[in-house]
Amino acid sequence: MIIIMHPEATPYEIDNVVAGGEAKGWQTHRSRDSGQTIIGLQGKGQPIDPFHLGQMPGVEDTMAITQKFKLTSRAFRREDTTFTIGQVIIGSNRLAVIAGPCSVESRDQLMETAHAVKEAGATFLRGGAYKPRSSPYSFQGLGEQGLKLLAEAREATGLPVVTEVMSPTKVALVAVYADVLQIGARNMQNFDLLNAVGKAHKPVLLKRGMSATVEDMLMAAEYILAHGNNQVMLCERGIRTFDNKYTRNTFDVNAIPLLKELTHLPVIADPSHAIGVRRHVQAVTLAGVAAGADGLIIETHPNPDQAVSDGDQSLTLPQFSELMAQVRKMAKAVDKTVW
Amino acid sequence: MIIIMHPEATPYEIDNVVAGGEAKGWQTHRSRDSGQTIIGLQGKGQPIDPFHLGQMPGVEDTMAITQKFKLTSRAFRREDTTFTIGQVIIGSNRLAVIAGPCSVESRDQLMETAHAVKEAGATFLRGGAYKPRSSPYSFQGLGEQGLKLLAEAREATGLPVVTEVMSPTKVALVAVYADVLQIGARNMQNFDLLNAVGKAHKPVLLKRGMSATVEDMLMAAEYILAHGNNQVMLCERGIRTFDNKYTRNTFDVNAIPLLKELTHLPVIADPSHAIGVRRHVQAVTLAGVAAGADGLIIETHPNPDQAVSDGDQSLTLPQFSELMAQVRKMAKAVDKTVW
C-alpha cells in the first residue's frame, strides 16, 4: 500500500498516518516525490480499509501496488517522467544522445571528441574518470584529473557531462563536476552506492547489470527513488547469454518496450556495450530507436585503435557523425526528433 | 579448401580432382551451386598448392575458408543470395512479410486470415499443419487436412504458403502443398530432417534453435546447402536467457547485422516468438527492420484469445494492418520498401 500525502500535509498529519500503519503491524517507509510525502506500508500487517485511510487528515490518495517495485511503476505514475538537464528534456519525444570516449585519456583526446560530437548533434558528453576494470593491472582512470577535464570540456562546448561513480565515498566529489551520475553495470546492485546517489539530488544513469532481470533493474532504481530522487534514466546495455563468439553481449531490445510499459522512467540504449563491435553499432543503435528508446549512449574516440579501453566498440568521429544522420531518419520514422 | 569447378567441367575432370584430393589424404565432399560442382576438402590431408590445383582441367577457382561454415559464408559468396518465390524476390531491398496463424484450425479461420493479411500487404501466408507441442496432450495440428486448407488459401489469395515439416518422412508430402518448408527451432539440429529438406529443392525457412549460437545456425544451414539447395532463409526467433518473467524469449537483434556480415543468405525476423507478448510485437518488429532484416514472419489470428496455440503473441487482423503501416514507414527509413 502506497499513501500519497497532500503537498500541504503537516508533519503532524504525516506522523499520524505512519503511527496508524505501525499500530496495525506494518513496516513504514517515507519518501518524497515532487514535493509530496509518500508513505509505503510493507510487510504483513493487519488489513487496512483504503476508504477509511483516505479520510485521514492530510491524505491525498492511496494505491495498492502489487508489483515489488512501487515508485518506479506505471501504477504509481501513469505519465512519463521527464526532467531537464541543461537545455535537454529527458523523456520527451526528442532523443537525448550521449557521446564520448570510454575513458578520459587526455585533454586533447577529450576536447577533440567533445567538439566533434557536439558538432554532429550529441546532447551530452560522456567519459570515464573512474573506470571499473576487470583486471587490477589495467588503466583505472585519471580520477579527479579526469573530472576536471570533463568540466573543462563542458565549458568549451556547453554539453552536460555524464560520468561514472564507483563508490559511495566519491559521490560528493563526482557530483561537483558531473551533471549526470552514472552507475555502471557491475554496480547495479551496489546498494550503498544506490543509496548515496539517491541522496545526491543529481540525475542518475543506471546501467542494467549483465545478468539483471528487468525487475532487478527496476528494484535497483527503486532504491534511488526511495530517497526522493526520481531523475533516473534506465540504460539497457546488453546482457550475458550463451553466445559470445562474435559479439560482447546480447542487446535485449525486448527490454525497451517492456520497460516503457512497466515504468514511467526514461530508457536509454547503449549499443556500444550491447554488441561490442564497432561495425555493428549502427544497426543496434537504429534498432534501439525503433523499439522506443528515449535516448542513446555511444562510445566515440578520435582514434579507437589507440584507446586505452573499449576501442573495439568505439566509433571514429566521422562514423559518429554518419550515425547521427541515420538516427535522424530513424527518429522521424517513429515520430521523434533529435535535439 | 573449396574447389569450384567450371560450369562445363566434365564428370571425368571432376572425378580427377576428387581423386587427387583423396590421394593426398583429404576427405572430399561434392555439392552443386548454381549449376557448378563444388568440391570441399576436409580433414587433415597433406598440403595442397592452390596454384597447382587451379591449373587442373575443369577447375575455375579455389578458396581457403577458415570458418567451419563454408557454403553459407560470405567468403564463399560475396553477393547477397536472392531467390524468387511466386512474385517475391527474397533477399532484395523489398521486405518479405509472412503472416498467418500459428496453427491452421479451420477453413473459416484460415481464409479470413489469408484475405486480411493479403489486403494488409503480406506477401506469404503461414500456418502450421504439423505442430511441435511440448505436451503430447496439446493439439498436434490438422496434418494433411491442414496442408490442403493452406493450398486452398493460396488458390484464393495468390499468397505462397510457408508451413512446418517435422519429420524426414513427411518432407515429400509437405512439399506437394507448400512453397516454403519451415524447420522449427526445436528441429534446427535434427540433421536427418536437414538432409531431407536439402534434397527437396524447395525453399527453406530455418528457425534458430532456442539456444543455438549464430555459428550453430550457419552450420545447420550448411547441411541444406551441401545438398545443392541454397534457397535458405535464416530466421531469428528469440533465444533463451535468464529473464523470462515478462517475455517468452529474448530477441537477439545483434544476430541480424552479424548474420548479414557472416553469410550471404537472407535473414528473417520473427517478433511474435521473440517476445511472445502481443502488445510488444510492434516494437520488436520495427527493431528487426531497423537492424537490417530482409523479411518478417508474424503470427496473426482473427480471434487470438480463442487460438488453439500461441494466442498470447498473435496479432488481431486490425493490429496486423496497423503494424504494416508502421513497417512501411520503417522500411523507408532504411531505404527499403515492402512488396
Next chain:
Amino acid sequence: MIIIMHPEATPYEIDNVVAGGEAKGWQTHRSRDSGQTIIGLQGKGQPIDPFHLGQMPGVEDTMAITQKFKLTSRAFRREDTTFTIGQVIIGSNRLAVIAGPCSVESRDQLMETAHAVKEAGATFLRGGAYKPRSSPYSFQGLGEQGLKLLAEAREATGLPVVTEVMSPTKVALVAVYADVLQIGARNMQNFDLLNAVGKAHKPVLLKRGMSATVEDMLMAAEYILAHGNNQVMLCERGIRTFDNKYTRNTFDVNAIPLLKELTHLPVIADPSHAIGVRRHVQAVTLAGVAAGADGLIIETHPNPDQAVSDGDQSLTLPQFSELMAQVRKMAKAVDKTVW
C-alpha cells in the same frame, strides 16, 4: 484428470468412460501402463465429479494432477520405476554404468573398449553408429555397420548395448541391434522421434536438451510414456550457460535431486559431455553419484587423442578403471553399490 481403468476393464467400459468425458467437452487421451489403460482428460470441459466417475464400471482410480507432466510425475506413481535390462535393474540402489566410445570406429577399437570396460565393472556398452554432428563434413558414423559391431561386442562381453537413433525411420532398424535406444540432446524435442521410440517397446535413454528446462525434459518423456513405454531413463548431460571458456557445458547437478523428487523415472548422469574435459570427468562423476544419480554414462576410448569425435572428454581405458574404483567408494558413502 487421469482415470486409471481396472486391469480387467472391458473395451466397452473404456469406451464408455471416454465417451462420457468427451460429452462433457474434454479432449481424451488413452495410454497403457503396466497392463492398465489410462485415460487422460485435457482441455477445458465442464467439471466432473471424481466420486461419480469412480463409480463407473471398470474405473479403478482417478487422480487430479496439476503439473503439465502427468504419467512421468511422482503424483501419478509414488514408487521409483525400475526395469531390468539384461542382468541389471535400472533404478535400484545399484548404480548402472554405461561406458564406451563416442563413435564406433572399428571392430578393434570397439572390442578393446568393450572388454576393458566390462573388466572395470561397466554394466552397459555405449557407442554411436549414427552421429549427430554440427558439421555436415564431419564423420557421420558407420551406420548399420556400426550397429552390427555393437551387437558383436555384446555377444563377446554380455554387455547390453546403448546407441543413439536420430530419425523415426531408423527406429525399427536400431531396435534390432540395440538394447537401449538413446535420444540425443539435439533431438530431445523431436516429437516424431519421441513418438516412434514410444511405440518401440524398448528402453530409452533420453538426454536433456542443452537449453531444456527440467520441465521440458519431463514433457519430452511424457511423449514416450503416453505410448505405454515407461522404460525411460532421464539423462542430465550439461546445459548451455554464459561460461564456456574452460568447459564444454555446465553440469546441472541441481537437476538430479529435483528430478528424483518430481518423477519416478531413473536418472543417469553424463559427466563426459557435462564438463567436456577429460581430467575433470572424475570430479563431476563423483558429484553426480553424491547427488543421487541412479547411473552413469561415460565416454572411454583406447586412444582418445585419435578419436574421430569427442576425444577431449573421453577417458583412457586405465583412467576408466581408476574411475570405477572411486565410484565404488562414493557409492558406498550414499548407501549404494555398483553392479
Next chain:
Amino acid sequence: MIIIMHPEATPYEIDNVVAGGEAKGWQTHRSRDSGQTIIGLQGKGQPIDPFHLGQMPGVEDTMAITQKFKLTSRAFRREDTTFTIGQVIIGSNRLAVIAGPCSVESRDQLMETAHAVKEAGATFLRGGAYKPRSSPYSFQGLGEQGLKLLAEAREATGLPVVTEVMSPTKVALVAVYADVLQIGARNMQNFDLLNAVGKAHKPVLLKRGMSATVEDMLMAAEYILAHGNNQVMLCERGIRTFDNKYTRNTFDVNAIPLLKELTHLPVIADPSHAIGVRRHVQAVTLAGVAAGADGLIIETHPNPDQAVSDGDQSLTLPQFSELMAQVRKMAKAVDKTVW
C-alpha cells in the same frame, strides 16, 4: 612478466628493477606476498630478456604468466594456499564448515544457532549484519548491533565469525568484529570494495557473481591479492541460467575442479544459495564435497519459516546436524575429514 624479489632485496634494488621495466615501456605493479615483493610488468613494452633480468641484484625469480590472472594462478604458486583462522586450517584435507543464519535477527536466534551448529561440528559461524536486499523496503540488517551479537556468539562458542561487508566505508568497522570478511555475489566486481578488503589484512570469503565467469572471479580475487592479502577463499554459490522454475540458481559444480586446477586458493561451496530449496540442500552439499570443495557454507535457522530472509533455503538445526553426519561419510569417501 612477474618478477619475484629476494626477501632481503633492498628498496634500492626494487626501485631499480621497476625503473628498468618502465624504461622499456612497461607499466609496473608492486605487491607483497609472504614477505617478498612481487613486481608485475603489464602492457606493451619492449621485450625483456628473462636471463638478463634474473641477474639483476635482488631478483630471486621471474615468471611469464599468460593468463590474465597472475597472483591467483597455479602458474604463480603451485602448492595449495592454506591459512589458519582460529583453530582451523583452510585449504587442508579437513573440510571447513561455516554455518549460521542468513541475517542476524536477535540475540536469542543467533545464540541458539551458534551453539547448535558448534555442537553439530561447524567450524565457523556465519550471519549477516549488513544485508544486500533487492528491495529497499526489505529488512536491511541490524548493522553494528548485529556485529556485536556475532562477536558475543564467538565469545560463547569459540567459533570464528564470517560476515558480509557491503561498502568500503564499513570495512574497518566490520574488521573489528569479524574474523572473515565476506564479499557478496552482487559486489564481486565492486572494485573499490575489493581494494578496501585487500588492504585490510583479514581473510576474505569472495562469492562468485551470479553471472561471473570463473575467470571473472579469479580477476576479482586478483584485486585482493594485488594488495598483498592472499587469505582469500573463493565461493561457488550458483549461477543464473535459463531454468529457475523449481530452483533459485544453478550450482556450477564444474567450477570446483576447474578452480582447483587454475588457482591455489581454497574453494568453498554454498549449497544453500546454489539451489535455494531446503529439502535439496543435502544433495548439493554432498555433490560439492565429492567434487573437491575445501569447505562449505550452509544457512541454518532455529525456525526457517519465520526467518526474515532466505528462509526457504535455511536448514533447521536438526537438519543441519543430520547433514553433518552425511558430510562426514562423504568426506571419508574423498579421503578428507571434517574438523
